[in-house]
Amino acid sequence: MKLSCPSCGADVEFKSKASVFGVCPFCSSTLVRHDINLETLGKMAELPPDVSPLQVGTRGRYENSSFEIVGRLKVKWAEGSWNEWFALLDDGTQGWLGEFQGFYTMSFQVEDSSGVPPVDSLKPGVKVTVGKSQYQVDDIREIVCQGSEGELPFRAVKGRKSVSVDLGGQGETFASMDCSDDEGVLLYVGRYVDFDKFKFQALREIDGW
Amino acid sequence: MAGDAEAESAGGKKPAVKTFGCTSCGAPVSVKAVGQTVAVGCPSCGAVIDVTDDNYRIISEAQKKILFFPAIPLGRRGTLHGEKWEVIGFMVRTDGTGVYSWREYLLWNPFKGFRWLTEYNGHWNYIITTRKNPRAKKDSAFYLGRTYKLYNRGEAKAIFVLGEFYWRVAVGETVQVEDYINPPEMLSREVSAQEEIWSIGEYIEAGAIYAAFKPDAPLPTMIGVAPNQPNPEASAALMSWRNAWIFFGIIFLIQIATLVISSHSLAYHKGFMLMGDKPVDKFVTPSFAVKGWPSNLEFTLESPVDNSWIDLDIDLVNDGTGEVREFSHGVEYYHGRDSDGPWSEGGQKKDALLSDTPDGTYHINLDSTVATPPAQKTGAPQQPRVRYFELTVRRGVVSWSAFVLALLAIFAYLVFKSMKQGSFEAKRWEESDFSPYKPTD
Numbered sequence: 012m013k014l015s016c017p018s019c020g021a022d023v024e025f026k027s028k029a030s031v032f033g034v035c036p037f038c039s040s041t042l043v044r045h046d047i048n049l050e051t052l053g054k055m056a057e058l059p060p061d062v063s064p065l066q067v068g069t070r071g072r073y074e075n076s077s078f079e080i081v082g083r084l085k086v087k088w089a090e091g092s093w094n095e096w097f098a099l100l101d102d103g104t105q106g107w108l109g110e111f112q113g114f115y116t117m118s119f120q121v122e123d124s125s126g127v128p129p130v131d132s133l134k135p136g137v138k139v140t141v142g143k144s145q146y147q148v149d150d151i152r153e154i155v156c157q158g159s160e161g162e163l164p165f166r167a168v169k170g171r172k173s174v175s176v177d178l179g180g181q182g183e184t185f186a187s188m189d190c191s192d193d194e195g196v197l198l199y200v201g202r203y204v205d206f207d208k209f210k211f212q213a214l215r216e217i218d219g220w
Numbered sequence: 221m222a223g224d225a226e227a228e229s230a231g232g233k234k235p236a237v238k239t240f241g242c243t244s245c246g247a248p249v250s251v252k253a254v255g256q257t258v259a260v261g262c263p264s265c266g267a268v269i270d271v272t273d274d275n276y277r278i279i280s281e282a283q284k285k286i287l288f289f290p291a292i293p294l295g296r297r298g299t300l301h302g303e304k305w306e307v308i309g310f311m312v313r314t315d316g317t318g319v320y321s322w323r324e325y326l327l328w329n330p331f332k333g334f335r336w337l338t339e340y341n342g343h344w345n346y347i348i349t350t351r352k353n354p355r356a357k358k359d360s361a362f363y364l365g366r367t368y369k370l371y372n373r374g375e376a377k378a379i380f381v382l383g384e385f386y387w388r389v390a391v392g393e394t395v396q397v398e399d400y401i402n403p404p405e406m407l408s409r410e411v412s413a414q415e416e417i418w419s420i421g422e423y424i425e426a427g428a429i430y431a432a433f434k435p436d437a438p439l440p441t442m443i444g445v446a447p448n449q450p451n452p453e454a455s456a457a458l459m460s461w462r463n464a465w466i467f468f469g470i471i472f473l474i475q476i477a478t479l480v481i482s483s484h485s486l487a488y489h490k491g492f493m494l495m496g497d498k499p500v501d502k503f504v505t506p507s508f509a510v511k512g513w514p515s516n517l518e519f520t521l522e523s524p525v526d527n528s529w530i531d532l533d534i535d536l537v538n539d540g541t542g543e544v545r546e547f548s549h550g551v552e553y554y555h556g557r558d559s560d561g562p563w564s565e566g567g568q569k570k571d572a573l574l575s576d577t578p579d580g581t582y583h584i585n586l587d588s589t590v591a592t593p594p595a596q597k598t599g600a601p602q603q604p605r606v607r608y609f610e611l612t613v614r615r616g617v618v619s620w621s622a623f624v625l626a627l628l629a630i631f632a633y634l635v636f637k638s639m640k641q642g643s644f645e646a647k648r649w650e651e652s653d654f655s656p657y658k659p660t661d
Contacts, residue, residue: 059255060238060254060255061254061255061256062252062254062256062330063255063330064330064331087272090258090387090388090414091256091258091272091386091387092255092272112333112334112349112386113256113328113329113332113333113334114333114349149353150415179352179353182352183351183352185352203351206331206333214331217330217331218236220304220329220330220331
């Protein structure tokens with residue numbers, strides 16, 4: 012759906028029905044979507060530079076479907092930063108393509124997060140069951156949103172604070188939790204994927220590579 | 221961020237190198253893996269700087285003198301395992317005692333992330349961080365269905381840092397390390413106060429490093445055997461098993477072929493009786509034909525000797541060429557009874573093989589000698605001499621002795637190879653406290 016930016020009037024496209032937040036690609040206004048109405052929250056500061064080969068518009072394949080990256084969330088923790096790319100699959104499913112120190116993951120939100128223990132009861136080594144699978148807490152980090160672009164399913168404003176929990180599962184699988192005041196616990200399960208497996212198209216050009 | 225030659229912004233434009241002035245010495249410091257690099261060791265003064273900090277905080281102070289130089293210069297690119305990598309970081313680490321030091325090179329590719337090269341005693345490893353932590357139990361670690369044996373447990377201390385790193389490295393940073401091996405792989409665990417990181421490395425030939433990165437100077441000389449260096453004798457042992465099978469196959473086929481094509485046809489057969497009183501007599505056989513492939517002739521001598529013997533000097537004469545082949549043949553048979561019971565020695569029938577005999581017409585000149593029986597006690601009748609023998613000549617007879625000898629040779633070869641393999645394994649474990657080759661305290 013195409014809407015007009017209340018700030019600059021440019022077309023702002025929302026490809027996913029689930030996207031409630033967007034950044035105007037022309038004037039960097041941060042926009043909250045209420046059905047077909049857009050509300051301006053403020054301006055998104057320029058994202059810190061990075062050399063990610065991904066960008067909004069990059070297409071790829073995951074298992075038997077293809078997807079398009081429609082948004083990005085850049086987060087920072089005490090020891091560095093990483094990207095969570097919001098990916099819209101052809102069947103409308105929303106995925107998150109994680110990019111951390113050259114590793115890539117694809118994960119999907121688990122709607123019912125009621126079964127997981129509260130975040131303050133977790134510490135590395137604790138076992139957590141999600142669905143039928145068991146996971147083990149690897150890391151718990153406090154993260155801050157450094158900025159976002161494109162469209163996203165929650166208010167990914169700069170400075171959004173949350174606690175991120177990484178849980179390792181069987182084989183290449185993992186789970187993760189994002190716990191914030193506004194959204195509560197967001198639970199995801201996913202797996203590691205090799206860069207080449209995604210068969211990416213429309214990657215960002217990187218100077219000299 | 222004053223003084224930044226900032227990279228172009230994100231959002232579709234090409235990212236570029238980020239450059240800033242070293243907080244300690246002011247020299248320009250560049251960052252390639254922008255967004256991923258957290259700490260940079262200044263190439264001019266060796267100070268380590270936090271690039272995620274707005275003020276470029278110094279993590280560890282400048283070095284008085286830069287004493288270490290990477291064998292592969294920072295910024296150099298090379299292709300390993302089909303992927304192009306750029307060297308962006310270099311670190312020298314020592315063990316807890318400071319006796320052993322090794323060098324680590326951080327490789328980066330904007331699409332594929334990071335890899336490590338480590339160099340110790342001229343031996344190289346190509347390393348990647350594991351996506352999930354392997355399982356460790358006692359002196360073993362388990363990862364993706366393989367078992368790794370503990371080789372080293374101790375400390376690793378960074379004593380020199382140059383270039384970019386994706387964590388906040390500092391000179392003096394010490395972590396607990398464990399190395400587990402299953403050549404050519406090595407599984408390593410690094411535990412710090414913050415985290416536990418596992419990585420998996422594979423031994424890589426120095427020649428491959430040289431070919432990929434074309435360093436300006438020769439790479440460090442290789443010393444000794446690396447913990448996870450593939451045992452060349454192990455692959456050689458595989459080769460020798462292969463060779464042994466091939467060799468066995470060949471001689472087996474030859475033997476089978478010989479069995480198939482050997483006619484084993486009768487060329488000549490006759491019985492002879494020594495005439496007159498003397499124990500010697502000469503015979504000349506009529507000519508007989510030997511047909512087929514050039515192969516051996518079997519001479520079977522049979523005589524009812526009984527506590528006596530018979531000897532033949534045989535001249536085989538080729539009627540066509542006049543060529544003569546001489547050899548001796550004989551049978552002896554003795555038996556009796558002593559304190560241990562009955563005994564016997566020899567026999568009344570014996571074969572002799574004459575190899576590589578061409579076809580043609582032959583005759584035989586025979587010179588025969590028989591035993592004279594020992595003198596008997598007075599009054600007893602003199603035992604008669606055995607004067608009769610039969611000679612049979614057959615064509616194309618298969619010999620098994622060469623085949624058995626060849627099998628023994630193959631076996632000896634394999635035993636030798638496996639001993640060489642064992643001595644390499646002992647060298648591999650020489651520097652380990654967990655060697656299966658020496659008693660543990």
